[in-house]
Amino acid sequence: MKPLSFFRLKTREEVLALYQRFSPLDAEEVALLDAAGRVVAAEIRAPEDIPPFPRASMDGYAVRAQDTFGATPGSPQYLTIIGEVAMGAVPDRQVAPGEALRLPTGAMLPPGADAVVMVEYTAEHPDLTLEVRRPVAPGENVLQPGEDVPQGEALFSAGRRLRPQDIGLLAALGIISIPVHRRPLTAVISSGDEIVPVSQTPGPAQVRDSNAYLASAWVELLGGAPFLWGIVPDDYRALKNSLAGALAEADLILISGGSSVGVRDLTMEAIQALPGAEILVHGVAIRPGKPTILAAVSGKPLLGLPGHPASAAVVMHVLGRPLLARLAGLSDYQTDRGGCVRARLSRNLAGAIGREDFVRVRLREEDGTLWADPILGSSGLLSPMVKSDGLVVIPLGVEGLSRGEEVSVQLFHC
Amino acid sequence: MKPLSFFRLKTREEVLALYQRFSPLDAEEVALLDAAGRVVAAEIRAPEDIPPFPRASMDGYAVRAQDTFGATPGSPQYLTIIGEVAMGAVPDRQVAPGEALRLPTGAMLPPGADAVVMVEYTAEHPDLTLEVRRPVAPGENVLQPGEDVPQGEALFSAGRRLRPQDIGLLAALGIISIPVHRRPLTAVISSGDEIVPVSQTPGPAQVRDSNAYLASAWVELLGGAPFLWGIVPDDYRALKNSLAGALAEADLILISGGSSVGVRDLTMEAIQALPGAEILVHGVAIRPGKPTILAAVSGKPLLGLPGHPASAAVVMHVLGRPLLARLAGLSDYQTDRGGCVRARLSRNLAGAIGREDFVRVRLREEDGTLWADPILGSSGLLSPMVKSDGLVVIPLGVEGLSRGEEVSVQLFHC
Numbered sequence: 133m134k135p136l137s138f139f140r141l142k143t144r145e146e147v148l149a150l151y152q153r154f155s156p157l158d159a160e161e162v163a164l165l166d167a168a169g170r171v172v173a174a175e176i177r178a179p180e181d182i183p184p185f186p187r188a189s190m191d192g193y194a195v196r197a198q199d200t201f202g203a204t205p206g207s208p209q210y211l212t213i214i215g216e217v218a219m220g221a222v223p224d225r226q227v228a229p230g231e232a233l234r235l236p237t238g239a240m241l242p243p244g245a246d247a248v249v250m251v252e253y254t255a256e257h258p259d260l261t262l263e264v265r266r267p268v269a270p271g272e273n274v275l276q277p278g279e280d281v282p283q284g285e286a287l288f289s290a291g292r293r294l295r296p297q298d299i300g301l302l303a304a305l306g307i308i309s310i311p312v313h314r315r316p317l318t319a320v321i322s323s324g325d326e327i328v329p330v331s332q333t334p335g336p337a338q339v340r341d342s343n344a345y346l347a348s349a350w351v352e353l354l355g356g357a358p359f360l361w362g363i364v365p366d367d368y369r370a371l372k373n374s375l376a377g378a379l380a381e382a383d384l385i386l387i388s389g390g391s392s393v394g395v396r397d398l399t400m401e402a403i404q405a406l407p408g409a410e411i412l413v414h415g416v417a418i419r420p421g422k423p424t425i426l427a428a429v430s431g432k433p434l435l436g437l438p439g440h441p442a443s444a445a446v447v448m449h450v451l452g453r454p455l456l457a458r459l460a461g462l463s464d465y466q467t468d469r470g471g472c473v474r475a476r477l478s479r480n481l482a483g484a485i486g487r488e489d490f491v492r493v494r495l496r497e498e499d500g501t502l503w504a505d506p507i508l509g510s511s512g513l514l515s516p517m518v519k520s521d522g523l524v525v526i527p528l529g530v531e532g533l534s535r536g537e538e539v540s541v542q543l544f545h546c
Numbered sequence: 547m548k549p550l551s552f553f554r555l556k557t558r559e560e561v562l563a564l565y566q567r568f569s570p571l572d573a574e575e576v577a578l579l580d581a582a583g584r585v586v587a588a589e590i591r592a593p594e595d596i597p598p599f600p601r602a603s604m605d606g607y608a609v610r611a612q613d614t615f616g617a618t619p620g621s622p623q624y625l626t627i628i629g630e631v632a633m634g635a636v637p638d639r640q641v642a643p644g645e646a647l648r649l650p651t652g653a654m655l656p657p658g659a660d661a662v663v664m665v666e667y668t669a670e671h672p673d674l675t676l677e678v679r680r681p682v683a684p685g686e687n688v689l690q691p692g693e694d695v696p697q698g699e700a701l702f703s704a705g706r707r708l709r710p711q712d713i714g715l716l717a718a719l720g721i722i723s724i725p726v727h728r729r730p731l732t733a734v735i736s737s738g739d740e741i742v743p744v745s746q747t748p749g750p751a752q753v754r755d756s757n758a759y760l761a762s763a764w765v766e767l768l769g770g771a772p773f774l775w776g777i778v779p780d781d782y783r784a785l786k787n788s789l790a791g792a793l794a795e796a797d798l799i800l801i802s803g804g805s806s807v808g809v810r811d812l813t814m815e816a817i818q819a820l821p822g823a824e825i826l827v828h829g830v831a832i833r834p835g836k837p838t839i840l841a842a843v844s845g846k847p848l849l850g851l852p853g854h855p856a857s858a859a860v861v862m863h864v865l866g867r868p869l870l871a872r873l874a875g876l877s878d879y880q881t882d883r884g885g886c887v888r889a890r891l892s893r894n895l896a897g898a899i900g901r902e903d904f905v906r907v908r909l910r911e912e913d914g915t916l917w918a919d920p921i922l923g924s925s926g927l928l929s930p931m932v933k934s935d936g937l938v939v940i941p942l943g944v945e946g947l948s949r950g951e952e953v954s955v956q957l958f959h960c
Binding site for chain 2: 164165167168169182183184185189191218219220221222223236237238239240251275279280281287294295296297298299300301302303304305306308324325326327330331332333334335336337338339340341342343344345346347348349350352353360366390392393394395439441444445448471472473474510512513514515517518540543544
């Protein structure tokens with residue numbers, strides 16, 4: 133066993149880079165209606181053209197463009213209306229020179245026609261003569277086959293998270309089953325002699341299992357599948373057995389442990405005793421969240437959360453989210469921007485030496501300016517996290533931020 | 547029936563203000579583990595103190611503060627270690643003057659003690675003498691009962707969307723069942739003679755039902771419960787019957803209709819024929835998305851989406867999201883900030899006269915600068931929405947934005 137002092141603090145970027153050691157989970161097929169928010173596992177190409185036929189993109193008249201050349205309001209061109217094209221119907225007439233067919237947006241362009249004159253630039257006479265007051269160029273107001281998406285085009289690469297408009301495009305192409313990466317099955321282990329289940333009334337000196345619920349809610353909102361693996365006492369053998377059991381079933385282990393030095397050492401020992409275990413990170417240069425552990429056990433990641441609730445929440449935001457994104461196969465898991473707003477800092481903030489500092493802030497709008505009010509308080513407290521809207525980062529090596537400075541607020545996930 | 551010309555374009559703000567006519571949905575109780583992302587339906591107060599007992603917030607020794615006064619590294623105070631307090635255990639000893647009890651972070655403070663000396667400022671001698679090198683004030687490194695959350699405090703008001711840390715706090719208090727607003731059950735009706743189900747191969751001139759899938763994916767990601775109500779031909783009676791059936795079951799109707807003028811008029815007529823129907827909006831001053839319809843039918847909202855896919859997607863982003871948030875009970879549905887990033891515009895953009903302009907952009911990082919590249923193309927195309935990352939807004943009354951200008955990009959939801 134390596135002495136614990138071997139480990140120096142890793143920066144956030146170093147931890148994110150280490151996530152490349154973990155492979156995205158294998159693929160499964162899901163129905164298109166269930167694919168929103170999932171991550172594509174294999175490149176998807178267009179099996180056909182969109183649109184599959186030449187289509188009017190405006191309400192108007194299908195014409196031969198050359199029949200409209202030179203038309204002006206003062207000297208219009210006159211065409212003969214020979215009928216109309218209904219939505220979804222195949223035109224039963226051909227447009228010959230001097231003829232026009234009425235048609236709505238989305239209808240199929242009839243053979244012979246090569247353009248659509250918008251209804252706004254025409255007048256219909258009772259004898260079915262069409263007065264055209266403006267010329268159209270060939271192809272104008274017509275969507276050509278494959279103009280939106282040509283057959284064979286690569287639509288989505290592996291690693292792309294599907295958004296509603298992506299689902300719309302796949303539907304238009306009739307792709308009703310999508311290969312996506314599995315959701316990370318995430319075991320949340322709670323450790324601590326003082327922890328009782330949430331549904332129990334704690335005895336004196338005991339507390340309820342709140343961090344496991346916090347971690348589980350994060351996993352849920354991030355598209356993972358969390359399950360509570362149970363509460364384990366501060367006992368080396370019990371902890372090791374629980375870890376081994378969870379590793380046999382889950383894709384990712386989150387250990388929500390105590391914050392005391394003795395308990396953290398015990399967790400480290402139990403992890404290192406697992407076959408194929410490698411401790412990758414023991415301590416991260418962030419505040420709060422320093423006592424974070426990252427390990428790989430036979431290729432599976434294990435993230436040890438700090439015991440303080442604010443630290444656990446920040447670590448889930450800063451390190452847990454990209455880890456879940458990596459397992460879910462997201463290609464840009466390291467740069468995922470999440471939600472943010474710009475606001476002005478309402479007071480000076482001093483940074484932490486040698487640590488990237490994540491300061492909780494509450495947003496407040498006053499006279500049209502959005503202010504970020506720092507919410508101070510020990511990381512052992514639950515309520516400051518609940519009262520705040522997001523985090524302001526004081527980067528490594530920056531002494532502090534000044535009152536009135538414009539900052540980027542990373543909004544908490546929900 | 548009011549003539550359609552009666553309706554003038556409404557601004558986005560006017561539409562959002564009209565949403566106040568729709569009441570948040572009624573409440574249901576959900577288990578705490580299922581409450582993340584849901585909106586609280588009734589105020590929740592703390593039934594007990596957090597912490598419920600005085601707790602050490604550091605690893606160290608429980609002492610009487612006055613026994614440490616005047617301690618320095620050169621002239622330490624000496625105390626007698628009489629034992630230790632285990633995590634989760636009730637201390638079995640009292641701390642008398644001159645005594646100290648070892649204890650970890652989170653352990654209960656023993657009677658008699660009023661402060662904790664951090665282990666860093668002490669040394670333990672083999673004869674169980676504790677050398678204290680720095681004084682502590684009464685209460686130092688101790689979390690008092692109720693200091694985090696006092697019993698009776700209002701934690702969450704109705705209208706609050708629960709985040710992971712909120713779930714953690716509720717777990718700590720043993721609140722395992724939460725009153726939340728029901729998810730908006732949303733019927734998505736597709737209308738159009740040319741529309742075939744996604745699983746079918748369209749005949750010539752037909753297209754698949756893609757906008758309904760786009761709308762359904764939006765509803766899903768926004769926490770609503772979507773169901774596809776089916777495809778209705780462009781027929782007044784069929785449309786009216788479908789609307790009436792959906793209104794009997796759903797909390798919200800989304801009609802994904804055609805973009806041709808005739809089809810939109812038909813939809814309006816079918817809506818107006820429903821008992822208790824009132825058209826609130828017929829046309830919104832946004833681009834794309836102008837031919838949007840909003841109606842109230844016996845208190846239930848009905849949103850008519852434009853037929854062009856890009857327009858439908860922008861309307862879901864700009865108007866659909868706050869409507870779902872309103873029904874879900876979110877108190878700040880009008881100001882929900884969503885995700886955004888700051889970027890520099892890579893070319894000049896002209897605005898639309900009398901319309902708020904939502905320009906699709908793709909983000910590109912180059913030499914450390916984030917650029918927003920406008921993706922142009924007719925709103926009848928699917929692919930530009932799929933290729934873009936978000937929207938840049940050119941506000942009403944602004945002529946345009948200049949190349950190089952810093953803009954806020956509203957990221958697409960996912």
